[in-house]
Amino acid sequence: xxxxxxxxxxxxxxxxxxxxxxxxxxxxxxxxxxxxxxxxxxxxxxxxxxxxxxxxxxxxxxxxxxxxxxxxxxxxxxxxxxxxxxxxxxxxxxxxxxxxxxxxxxxxxxxxxxxxxxxxxxxxxxxxxxxxxxxxxxxxxxxxxxxxxxxxxxxxxxxxxxxxxxxxxxxxxxxxxxxxxxxxxxxxxxxxxxxxxxxxxxxxxxxxxxxxxxxxxxxxxxxxxxxxxxxxxxxxxxxxxxxxxxxxxxxxxxxxxxxxxxxxxxxxxxxxxxxxxxxxxxxxxxxxxxxxxxxxxxxxxxxxxxxxxxxxxxxxxxxxxxxxxxxxxxxxxxxxxxxxxxxxx
Ligand SMILES: [Zn+2]
Numbered sequence: 001x002x003x004x005x006x007x008x009x010x011x012x013x014x015x016x017x018x019x020x021x022x023x024x025x026x027x028x029x030x031x032x033x034x035x036x037x038x039x040x041x042x043x044x045x046x047x048x049x050x051x052x053x054x055x056x057x058x059x060x061x062x063x064x065x066x067x068x069x070x071x072x073x074x075x076x077x078x079x080x081x082x083x084x085x086x087x088x089x090x091x092x093x094x095x096x097x098x099x100x101x102x103x104x105x106x107x108x109x110x111x112x113x114x115x116x117x118x119x120x121x122x123x124x125x126x127x128x129x130x131x132x133x134x135x136x137x138x139x140x141x142x143x144x145x146x147x148x149x150x151x152x153x154x155x156x157x158x159x160x161x162x163x164x165x166x167x168x169x170x171x172x173x174x175x176x177x178x179x180x181x182x183x184x185x186x187x188x189x190x191x192x193x194x195x196x197x198x199x200x201x202x203x204x205x206x207x208x209x210x211x212x213x214x215x216x217x218x219x220x221x222x223x224x225x226x227x228x229x230x231x232x233x234x235x236x237x238x239x240x241x242x243x244x245x246x247x248x249x250x251x252x253x254x255x256x257x258x259x260x261x262x263x264x265x266x267x268x269x270x271x272x273x274x275x276x277x278x279x280x281x282x283x284x285x286x287x288x289x290x291x292x293x294x295x296x297x298x299x300x301x302x303x304x305x306x307x308x309x310x311x312x313x314x315x316x317x318x319x320x321x322x323x324x325x326x327x328x329x330x331x332x333x334x335x336x337x338x339x340x341x342x343x344x345x
Contacts, residue, residue: 009033012072032076167232256285
C-alpha cells in the first residue's frame with residue numbers, strides 16, 4: 001500500500017513516497033530539507049531499508065523532485081546528488097531522474113551574461129539550484145525525465161502502477177518566474193526563508209503533485225499558494241466546487257503558513273489525513289489554518305500529522321473542531337524518531 005513518510009526537515013520539507021511493487025518498492029523523494037536533513041535522517045532511513053527495494057532501479061530512487069529552489073527544500077537534495085553513486089556501489093540512492101526547474105534553463109538562453117550574473121548574485125538560492133543542475137549533468141543523472149522539459153502543469157507521469165499529475169506550476173507561473181529572474185536582477189532583495197512574502201516567485205513556481213496508486217491518493221503541495229493549487233485541480237479535472245476532490249493524504253502548503261492556505265482550498269480538496277511539515281516556529285503552522293480545515297471538514301473525522309510540536313496550532317485544531325462539529329485526531333513525530341509515516345487505508 002502507498003505510504004508517505006515525512007522526515008524531520010526542520011522548517012523545510014523532505015517527503016518519501018513508497019509504493020510496494022512486485023520485486024520491491026517504488027520510491028520517490030520530494031525535497032531534501034534544510035542543513036543535514038539528508039545526511040542525518042534521509043540517508044540512514046534509505047540505508048536501513050533492504051537492498052533491492054526498487055524494481056526499476058534496485059539500489060536507487062525512482063524519482064527525486066525539487067519542488068522549488070528555496071534552501072529549506074533543495075539543500076538536502078544537493079547532499080543526495082553529491083553522494084549518489086551508480087548501481088553496484090555502496091550508496092543506495094541513485095536517482096533514475098531528478099525533476100528540477102532550473103534557473104539556467106528558464107532564463108539563460110534569453111538573457112545576457114550581465115543580467116544572469118546580477119540575478120545569480122541577487123537571489124539567495126539560485127546558486128544552489130545551479131549547483132544541483134551542474135552536478136546532475138556531471139554525474140549523468142537525467143534531468144526532468146522522460147522528456148527533459150520543464151516540470152509544469154498539466155503533465156502526467158506514469159511509473160509502474162504509480163500515476164502522477166503535475167498540478168502546478170502552470171505556464172503563467174513559469175513565465176512570471178522567468179521575468180522575475182531576468183528583469184529584476186540585482187533590484188530584488190534576497191529571499192530570506194524566515195520572512196518569505198506570499199508573493200515569493202519561487203514559492204509560486206513550486207511543483208504540486210497528485211500521486212495516485214491502487215485507489216489511494218496523495219496531494220503534495222510544496223510551498224504553493226491556495227489559489228494555484230485550486231487552479232491545478234480545476235485544470236486537471238480533479239472534482240469541482242460542488243463536488244470536492246478527496247485524497248487520502250494532503251500536505252498543508254508552505255509549512256502551514258496562513259499566507260498559502262484558505263478555507264476555499266480545504267473545501268475544494270478534502271482529505272482524511274493532513275500532513276504538516278514544519279518546525280512549529282514562527283507561526284508555521286498557523287492557527288488560522290487549523291480553523292479552515294476544521295470548518296471544511298464539518299461533520300467528518302480527520303487526522304493531522306505534525307513533524308514537530310506546534311502547540312498554538314494543535315490547541316486551535318481541537319478548539320475549532322469542537323466549534324465546527326468535526327472530529328480531529330492529532331499525531332506527532334515521536335521525538336526519538338526522525339520520521340513520521342502515514343499509511344492510509
Ligand atoms: Zn519551504
